[in-house]
Amino acid sequence: MAHLTELTLRETNAGLRSREFSSRDLTVAYLARIAQVEGALHAFLSVAPEQAVARAVAYDKSGEFSNPLAGIPIALKDNLCVTGTKTTAASKILADYVATYDATVATRLQQAGAVVLGKTNLDEFACGSSTEHSAFGPTKNPWDVTRVPGGSSGGSAAAVAAGEACVALGSDTGGSIRQPASLCGVVGLKPTYGRVSRYGLLAMASSLDQIGPFARSVGDAAAVLQAIAGQDPLDATTSPRTVPDFSADLERPMKGMKIGVPKEYFSEHTVAGVEPGVKESFEAALKQLERLGATLVYDLSLPHTDYALAVYYVIVPAELSSNLARYDGVRFGLSRREQDTLIAQYGQTRGEGLGPEIRRRVMLGTYALSAGYYDAYYRKAQQVRTLVRQDFERAFQQVDCLVTPTSPTVAFKIGARANDPLAMYLSDVYTVAANVAGVPGLSLPCGLAPAPDDASAKLPVGLQLIGKSFDEALLLRVGHQLEKTLHFKIAPTGIPARPV
Amino acid sequence: MPTITRRDVEHVAQLARLTLPADELTRFTEQLAAILQYVGKLSELKTDGVAVTAQVTGLSNVMRADQVAGCDAATRERLLTAAPERSGDFIQTRGVFA
16 A cells, blocks of 8 residues: 555545544654655745644544545645744745734635645745745755755755645746746646735735645646635635535536747747757657647737746736835844844845845846836836736637646756756746746646756646636646546655555 | 945935945945846836736725724733833934934
8 A cells, every 4th residue: 555645635525524544643654754854845935843743633533534535634834824823934134934814825725624744845935946045944845865956945845746745836926836836846826916815915016926735646736726715804805705515517528728838938039038948848748638639720929928927027026026025034033133223124125034035036136126227117117017918818819738748957056056046937937927827827747857957857848728817727637637547646755665 | 327336425325224234235236237237128118108006906095994903912912022122111212312
C-alpha cells in the first residue's frame, strides 16, 4: 500500500471514512515526513505539531468525515493570517508578528475540518519567482535540492510535492501558484479574480492578488477550491456569483471542445525562449488533448502578449509600494526607535526591515506613481491592461480555453538569476497575462525534461490552461482528463524515500 | 521615457520612507534604469482613447451598512500587544511635529 503521505486528498478521505486510518495517524505521518525532509527542503517557516495533533484527535472523536477536507493535514503560505500564529510574509519586518485575526480562507478550511500543520516559505511579501527572496533562507526543490522550487509560493509547492502536506494554499499575483507548481511537479490553480476572498492575505498588488490551492491531483484542487470559493462581506472584490460544483463535470467528455494555442507564446520574439525539453513535453501533451477529443486552434493571436509583462512590472510595484506603506513600525512589526524624529524612524525601520527585492520594488513603484511619471507609467500600464483583457475576450469567442507551457524553463539552479532582477521577472512570462486579465489559470504536470545545464537531470514540466472568467470548472475538467492520460508520478528524486 | 538619475533615486527613497545606504542608491539607479527601459516598451503602443482598467471584478460601489462593529476585550488586547510601544490602552509613538 502507498504511504499515507503519498495519497491524494480523495484517497485520504476514503481511508478516513472507512476507518482504515485516523486523522491522528495521518497527522503523525505528515509530521514525521516533515521531520525527515525539512532539513533538506526548508519548505516551512513554522510548524505547530501539538496543535495539529490535538485538532486531528478532536476530528477523530467527532468521526465526521463527509467533508472531503475533514481531518486532512494542510499547509498555508505564510502570508495568510491565522489568529495567534506567526505570520511573517518571509520578511524581517514581520519576523515576530503574531496575527490578530483569521484569513477567510483559513476560517473556511478549518470549518471544513482541515488540520493546519504549519506555514510555508515564500519570497518576501510574495515578490519573486524562486523563494530565494525569503528573509529566512530559500526553499529547495524536492526533485533536486540544488535548484529552486519556483515562487513565490515555493514552500507550499515543495511541501505538497514532498509529502509534507496533503494540499496547501498559496497566492498568485503573476504566477506565484502556477510557476512553483510547474517546477515542483504538482497541480496549482489560480482562480478568477474575485472568486476567493483575500481577507487576511497580506496584500501585495491588490488588483492582481488571488489565493488558490496546490494539490497532487486536479480533482483535489477542485475540492479545495470548493471549500474556499464564494462571496465574503469582508472582501468587497469577491463576486456574488453562485459557486458551482467544481467536481460535477470532471468526467464529462471533451469532444467538441476547442482549445487555443496562442502563437505569440511560441514566436521567436518570446523573450525568455522555451527550453527544448519543455517544448517536447508540452507538444506531447497537446497530442493527448487531441486524442481526448479536443480540437486545437493554432491560428489564434493574443497580440499584446509581449506587453503584458511590462504592464505587470508597472502595476505590481506601484500597488505594492502603496500597500507596504503600512509597515511603519508604529502599530505592529519591527520598529527602530533610535532616531529623533518620526520620519527618521520610518526610514530606518523600513530600510532595515524590508529586504532588497522589496526595497527595489517599493522604489520602482513610488517612482512610477510620483508626480510627473504617473501618466507615463501607471496610467499607461492600466490602458495597456485594457488591451490585454480585450485580447483574451476576443480569443474566448473562438475557443473554450487556452493552453501554454506554465514556465519556459524547468527549475533553475539556486543563485542562477540572483543578480539579474529582469531575468528573474521573465520567469513569469507565460503566467502574468492571466492576472492582468483577471482570468483563471491551472497548472498541471505534463512530464519530465532534462535541464539545459545538466542533461542527466529529470525535472517536472508544467502545462497551463487559461480560461474565461469564472470558468474554473472547464479548466478542471480538461486538466483532470489530461492528467488521467499522462500518468505523471509525483516522485521527487532529490529527497529521501519515505520509511517503509 | 525619461531616464532615472541618482538624484531621482534619492528623492524617491525619501518619498518611500526608506533609508538606504549609498551603495544601494547607486545600485538601484542602474537596476531601476534597466527595468524602466524594459517597461518603457509600453510607449510603443498607441492608447489614445483607451479606457484604463483599474480592476477586473465587473463590480462597482460595493456598499455595506455603516454600522459600528464591536470589538471584544481579547481582540483589543491582541491588537495592542502587537504594537511596539503602548501606554495603557493607547499605542504610543513619537509626535509628528516633534
